[in-house]
Amino acid sequence: xxxxxxxxxxxxxxxxxxxxxxxxxxxxxxxxxxxxxxxxxxxxxxxxxxxxxxxxxxxxxxxxxxxxxxxxxxxxxxxxxxxxxxxxxxxxxxxxxxxxxxxxxxxxxxxxxxxxxxxxxxxxx
Numbered sequence: 634x635x636x637x638x639x640x641x642x643x644x645x646x647x648x649x650x651x652x653x654x655x656x657x658x659x660x661x662x663x664x665x666x667x668x669x670x671x672x673x674x675x676x677x678x679x680x681x682x683x684x685x686x687x688x689x690x691x692x693x694x695x696x697x698x699x700x701x702x703x704x705x706x707x708x709x710x711x712x713x714x715x716x717x718x719x720x721x722x723x724x725x726x727x728x729x730x731x732x733x734x735x736x737x738x739x740x741x742x743x744x745x746x747x748x749x750x751x752x753x754x755x756x757x758x
Contacts, residue, residue, distance in 0.1 A: 636661050637757035640711070640736065642670065642746045648757055649700055651734035654690050656702040659683040660709060660733060665755040670746050675714025676726070677746050680707050690732040694723055698740035701730030709733075709754070713740035 636651045638661070651657040660683055668679035675697075686704055695701060701710040705728060712724050719725045736743075746752070 637737075638664065638734075639753075639755045639757050641753040641755070642750050645742060645745055647742065648737040649734055650737060651700070652690065652732065654688055654731060654733060656683065656685045656688060656690070656731040657733040659685050660702065660754075661756070665753065667751055667753045670748060670750045670752045672746070672748050673727070674716035674719065675724070675744070676710055676712050676716050677743060677752065678703070678706070678708045678710040679752060681709045683707060683709075685731065687729055688731050691729045692726075692732055693729050694725055695730065695732065696735075697724060698736045699724075700733040700735060701726060702733055703728060703730045711736065711740075711743060713743040 640647045695712045699712045
């Protein structure tokens with residue numbers, strides 16, 4: 634982990650730290666970036682202009698607070714709880730995702746973000 638970013642939506646502002654993967658490096662290279670949020674259970678996602686394949690960080694199950702990249706949708710994902718295909722309390726993406734890093738702080742705060750809300754990603758000051 635090394636590069637810090639800021640995730641904003643309305644009054645919500647969270648810090649996150651990216652790992653050293655190729656996907657995280659590609660995401661960091663497009664910042665600042667903004668898009669409309671889409672939600673799927675307790676996941677926020679949106680398309681980003683990044684095109685990388687699954688790598689050694691790829692997971693079918695993730696943890697609350699994980700940041701991911703889903704290659705089929707070229708989507709940046711923020712996980713904070715179960716999705717519609719989760720079993721019990723597990724957090725299961727639509728398909729394997731590259732893990733890019735983690736939010737710093739309480740991921741449950743992301744429940745305040747709804748479909749269509751503006752999401753902003755930027756390099757942390």
